[in-house]
Amino acid sequence: MATIxxxxxxxxxxxxxxxxxxxxRDMMEAGAVxxxxxxxxxxxxxxxxYRTTGRHILDRRVGELMALNPDLVRLEVVHVGGExxxxxxxxGALTLAEQGQAQRTEDPETLRMIQSLKIEARRVRxxxxxxxxxxxxxxxxxxxxxxxxxxxxxxxxxxxxxxxxSVLVVGSFLAVALFLARRAAVFLAGSITANxxxxxxxxxxxxxxxxxxxxxIDSHDxxxxxxxxxxxMADTMADTIQRLRETYRELEVLDQTKADVIANxxxxxxxxxTALRGYLELLAQGDLGQLTxxxxxxxxxxxxxxxxxxxxxxxxxxxxxxERRVDVTGPSEEVHLGHLLHGVVETLLPxxxxxxxxxxxxxxxxxxxxxxxxxxxxxxxxxxxxxxxxFTSAGGSIRVTAEPRSRDDQRGVLVQVEDSGIGIxxxxxxxxxxxxxxxxxxxxxxxxxxxxGLALVQSIMEAHRGAIWVESVEGKGSTFSVWFPLRPSDxxxxxxxxxxxxxxxxxxxxxxxxxxxx
Amino acid sequence: xxxxxxxxxxxxxxxxxxxxxxxxxxxxVEVATDPQLALSQLLDDPPDLLILDLMMPQxxxxxxxxxxxxxxxxxxxxxxxxxxxxxxRDQILSLQCGADAYICxxxxxxxxxxEVDKLLEISVGKSGD
Numbered sequence: 001m002a003t004i005x006x007x008x009x010x011x012x013x014x015x016x017x018x019x020x021x022x023x024x025r026d027m028m029e030a031g032a033v034x035x036x037x038x039x040x041x042x043x044x045x046x047x048x049x050y051r052t053t054g055r056h057i058l059d060r061r062v063g064e065l066m067a068l069n070p071d072l073v074r075l076e077v078v079h080v081g082g083e084x085x086x087x088x089x090x091x092g093a094l095t096l097a098e099q100g101q102a103q104r105t106e107d108p109e110t111l112r113m114i115q116s117l118k119i120e121a122r123r124v125r126x127x128x129x130x131x132x133x134x135x136x137x138x139x140x141x142x143x144x145x146x147x148x149x150x151x152x153x154x155x156x157x158x159x160x161x162x163x164x165x166s167v168l169v170v171g172s173f174l175a176v177a178l179f180l181a182r183r184a185a186v187f188l189a190g191s192i193t194a195n196x197x198x199x200x201x202x203x204x205x206x207x208x209x210x211x212x213x214x215x216x217i218d219s220h221d222x223x224x225x226x227x228x229x230x231x232x233m234a235d236t237m238a239d240t241i242q243r244l245r246e247t248y249r250e251l252e253v254l255d256q257t258k259a260d261v262i263a264n265x266x267x268x269x270x271x272x273x274t275a276l277r278g279y280l281e282l283l284a285q286g287d288l289g290q291l292t293x294x295x296x297x298x299x300x301x302x303x304x305x306x307x308x309x310x311x312x313x314x315x316x317x318x319x320x321x322x323e324r325r326v327d328v329t330g331p332s333e334e335v336h337l338g339h340l341l342h343g344v345v346e347t348l349l350p351x352x353x354x355x356x357x358x359x360x361x362x363x364x365x366x367x368x369x370x371x372x373x374x375x376x377x378x379x380x381x382x383x384x385x386x387x388x389x390x391f392t393s394a395g396g397s398i399r400v401t402a403e404p405r406s407r408d409d410q411r412g413v414l415v416q417v418e419d420s421g422i423g424i425x426x427x428x429x430x431x432x433x434x435x436x437x438x439x440x441x442x443x444x445x446x447x448x449x450x451x452x453g454l455a456l457v458q459s460i461m462e463a464h465r466g467a468i469w470v471e472s473v474e475g476k477g478s479t480f481s482v483w484f485p486l487r488p489s490d491x492x493x494x495x496x497x498x499x500x501x502x503x504x505x506x507x508x509x510x511x512x513x514x515x516x517x518x
Numbered sequence: 519x520x521x522x523x524x525x526x527x528x529x530x531x532x533x534x535x536x537x538x539x540x541x542x543x544x545x546x547v548e549v550a551t552d553p554q555l556a557l558s559q560l561l562d563d564p565p566d567l568l569i570l571d572l573m574m575p576q577x578x579x580x581x582x583x584x585x586x587x588x589x590x591x592x593x594x595x596x597x598x599x600x601x602x603x604x605x606x607r608d609q610i611l612s613l614q615c616g617a618d619a620y621i622c623x624x625x626x627x628x629x630x631x632x633e634v635d636k637l638l639e640i641s642v643g644k645s646g647d
Contacts, residue, residue: 263603266602266603267573267602267603270602270623270624271529271532271602271623272531273623273624274529274532274535274602274623274624274625275529275531275532275534275535276624277624277625277626278532278535278536278538278539278624278625278627279535279538281626281627281628282538282539282542282627285627285628287542287627288538306624310624314604317604317605375606
């Protein structure tokens with residue numbers, strides 16, 4: 001309480017005296033400037049008179065001015081070059097410099113003010129250390145050949161008196177406060193400041209990451225309460241951060257466990273597949289004796305289904321890896337999309353032809369290489385073409401095109417896989433990139449697959465900072481478009497986009513689709 | 519000329535399959551299903567080629583490969599890794615540990631034979647210089 005009382009008393013004292021002091025000072029300065037300009041005009045006029053009538057008139061005028069203004073302690077008329085032409089002081093002595101023998105003003109700030117030809121004022125100390133107001137105002141000879149400024153010095157006495165007055169008022173308040181508080185105000189103020197500084201340092205230490213930092217203050221006042229609140233906040237924060245760290249660690253372990261489980265599952269699944277595939281191929285090749293036609297057909301069916309099983313397992317493993325974002329950016333190398341597309345189409349062509357689906361590949365001749373992971377990019381093409389083949393029936397066709405295409409001012413390559421298959425219903429378009437999504441629950445039986453292919457494609461395109469979108473009309477076909485930037489941008493801001501279109505008007509309209517991709 | 523191919527895999531069916539394939543390809547085959555025992559056998563009498571599984575319970579294929587390569591007797595024997603893991607990481611790690619080739623399970627017997635013949639050809643060509 002005592003502290004509060006004392007601080008208030010001091011504050012009241014300061015509040016009462018400081019503005020008054022400032023007001024006085026401002027008034028004096030403003031007054032001094034106005035006054036100086038009047039004096040200047042008079043002196044300038046007198047200087048002109050002097051030229052025509054002689055020294056005594058100027059002499060008298062300056063003397064009158066000095067007498068009228070007790071605050072004016074010195075007056076100088078200075079040429080813009082710095083020569084002091086005329087000097088008058090409080091004693092009434094007037095000195096006029098003879099031509100060519102003038103003293104010079106050496107102070108650079110005064111010179112600057114003189115040459116600025118504006119009325120300016122400032123506080124200076126004279127050679128005896130006395131505080132003065134210096135006011136500089138221009139005074140131009142009537143015929144304007146030589147330009148002078150008037151430099152007037154006003155005493156600071158009144159200001160000093162006001163200051164003393166303020167100090168006395170504050171001092172008396174302080175004395176009362178001291179008496180009431182029985183404590184040294186300076187010491188108290190110091191201790192408050194010191195405690196607040198300790199608090200500030202504590203906050204700083206926490207910001208630097210020293211979460212165990214606490215501030216101990218025993219001042220039995222609000223600062224101590226503040227410190228206690230600060231410490232409580234720091235405790236809560238440290239607890240929360242600790243919990244978050246633990247959760248993060250648990251999640252990391254869980255993620256690793258999941259990856260390990262999937263790796264083990266894949267090992268467990270693939271080992272029996274190894275023996276199955278190996279023996280089936282040996283059988284098919286006739287290495288284990290000639291097969292009857294019936295047996296050869298059976299072996300062929302076994303091999304085909306084994307291949308499917310293997311692909312599904314591989315999909316599952318790869319997706320779990322993408323999910324972990326491990327190796328997603330992969331080794332970056334130059335990827336020639338044309339070569340990859342050729343390879344993929346070549347691989348899939350036999351099964352497509354067997355099914356009665358026609359497939360064409362149109363590559364632009366000027367396809368630039370993109371930067372990426374060729375294994376992953378190949379996977380994209382395999383999955384898109386695999387899907388196209390899967391959902392296109394006999395007599396249908398698949399058209400694969402690749403051409404240079406800029407997108408958002410970024411150069412890149414656009415690859416499109418267009419099929420004349422069953423198409424995708426509007427309501428399913430939004431979900432086909434979701435994992436395990438199947439357009440029709442019976443799809444799995446009818447077309448095979450686990451609904452991971454497009455999710456994987458999307459992950460890969462995301463990792464390559466590319467884009468993927470699909471246009472489709474149910475019953476007529478689908479066009480999947482993937483776009484690869486020539487160089488994956490570092491910023492990555494909005495670089496990846498996923499667009500789905502159902503508008504039938506844009507279907508099979510090369511021009512409009514072109515605009516759409518700009 | 520018959521080459522001696524040594525197979526280390528903890529899965530007996532896979533070992534049998536490899537034996538069948540390699541013998542069809544005209545090679546002499548020795549097998550081990552326990553990688554710890556395999557190492558001493560391998561070093562005592564180094565084969566012309568080693569086919570090694572990666573995921574084995576007793577001793578990791580990487581470890582076996584490293585120990586084999588550290589010994590001067592195993593330094594120049596071509597090693598083919600046969601693994602159910604298809605990730606780039608394992609392939610790169612295998613090559614860094616001193617493997618010469620990597621084939622994923624399940625594999626095609628013809629692919630395996632071709633790879634084995636190629637490795638033997640290179641290895642024999644080198645030692646013949």
